[in-house]
């Protein structure tokens with residue numbers, strides 16, 4: 001342990017969990033070795049007062065009780081894979097089904113529920129690693145993952161690196177729940193969102209993309225201009241009705257592999273803005289339709305439906321079953337190397 005690392009109790013099976021605190025200028029954040037989860041992130045409001053803009057829990061017991069992927073690093077494959085099946089080079093693989101018959105966020109023992117190793121820590125940077133053994137949750141290949149959290153220049157940057165010894169699929173993200181008015185401030189419906197995307201991937205009623213890209217123009221999925229989250233969320237549009245709000249993947253404009261703008265969010269009350277940039281092809285904008293207050297969050301706050309939003313950068317959900325989408329395939333000798341930046345400022 002050092003000045004940046006404190007104990008965060010232990011898991012139900014007695015493994016010690018640590019919290020790492022990073023600081024840079026007016027930003028600070030806390031990251032748990034459990035799930036590599038971002039537990040707090042404070043950014044200054046327009047008066048310069050620190051606001052904790054992510055949801056989280058106060059105890060390890062609550063982290064283990066919840067099933068919302070709160071702040072966690074998600075893998076080996078973020079979001080859904082239909083029928084919990086995919087094939088690679090003609091060989092089919094069955095994954096753990098944990099969302100009806102589908103596979104969600106890496107399965108029953110996803111990366112969000114594993115203990116990450118703290119490789120190094122400095123004032124503003126922490127490196128976490130994890131090795132996911134061959135056939136864990138059904139995925140082929142021993143996958144070595146390194147995630148670097150860096151606070152710098154008003155931004156939190158998350159860099160994901162992974163390598164495998166056997167061809168596999170890999171799609172890593174972070175599942176932070178943001179509320180730019182503060183984690184305990186209630187619904188986010190008046191916070192404004194912009195997604196830099198002309199197209200989204202329509203999903204079926206199990207939230208599985210069907211394999212086509214659809215233009216957002218003329219639909220409530222058009223968030224190309226800053227729009228309050230609540231403006232269209234309850235429109236009688238099947239995509240929104242089926243998911244209880246926004247829970248879809250948008251195809252970020254521009255070239256994947258290049259860091260480019262993906263999203264922006266603004267809260268007029270605190271004046272805090274967040275710009276998201278990513279090298280990944282897509283972004284899941286999720287309006288926390290399934291938050292249910294259980295267990296209570298930090299400071300006993302009963303986080304409820306739509307009290308936050310997630311901006312999960314990713315390969316498109318179900319891409320392995322949709323040949324037209326970029327494939328999240330990783331072969332030996334290749335490196336999965338993607339970066340997402342969350343940049344904070346005030347308006």
Ligand code: BGC
Pocket residue numbers: 067068069079207247248284286290312
């Ligand atoms: C998914 C939601 C899911 C949530 C889990 C999101 O990424 O798209 O459908 O319920 O994660 O908390």
